[in-house]
Amino acid sequence: MDRQELEKAFITLVEDNKRIIYKVCYVYAADKDGLNDLYQEVVINLWRAYPRFRGECQVSTWIYRISLNTCVSFYRKSKSHPEVVPISVDLEAFPEEESKTSQLRELYRMINCLKQLERALILLWLEEKSYQEMAEITGLSSNNVAVKLNRIKEKLKQMSNR
Numbered sequence: 001m002d003r004q005e006l007e008k009a010f011i012t013l014v015e016d017n018k019r020i021i022y023k024v025c026y027v028y029a030a031d032k033d034g035l036n037d038l039y040q041e042v043v044i045n046l047w048r049a050y051p052r053f054r055g056e057c058q059v060s061t062w063i064y065r066i067s068l069n070t071c072v073s074f075y076r077k078s079k080s081h082p083e084v085v086p087i088s089v090d091l092e093a094f095p096e097e098e099s100k101t102s103q104l105r106e107l108y109r110m111i112n113c114l115k116q117l118e119r120a121l122i123l124l125w126l127e128e129k130s131y132q133e134m135a136e137i138t139g140l141s142s143n144n145v146a147v148k149l150n151r152i153k154e155k156l157k158q159m160s161n162r
Contacts, residue, residue: 010050013050017059020063020067022035024067024068025038025067025071026108027111028074028075041071042066042067049062065136065137068138110156118148118155121149125149125152
């Protein structure tokens with residue numbers, strides 16, 4: 001595959017999966033600028049890794065893994081990153097969910113109070129990924145994913161009852 005074909009295939013891949021990338025970035029972004037910065041970082045990292053993608057897992061699994069790792073790494077490097085980041089991003093990036101905007105804002109606010117790994121797991125659960133897919137993406141065992149998810153769900157229930 002020549003460079004032009006590689007670029008065209010990559011652009012199609014990103015376009016087809018931009019919702020995955022935005023959802024991951026949205027969970028870690030402090031504001032709209034942060035969302036755009038994270039999105040750009042993820043796309044750069046996807047581009048760097050794209051020639052080595054062998055198709056041994058689903059494309060979405062590969063994209064989730066790179067997106068999550070990029071977002072977590074981005075904020076680990078940032079010295080000014082607070083433990084809890086308020087989300088004030090416009091939900092226009094998710095047009096079919098506009099009728100549930102206030103519920104989504106509240107859900108993302110609670111998710112944003114979670115630790116980084118917890119955020120990643122609940123995001124993948126909301127995307128209806130199997131425990132095995134979550135394990136592949138996060139590097140945890142399936143059993144560990146199940147235990148952590150149960151604890152996260154309980155934590156979110158307690159937060160919603162406040």
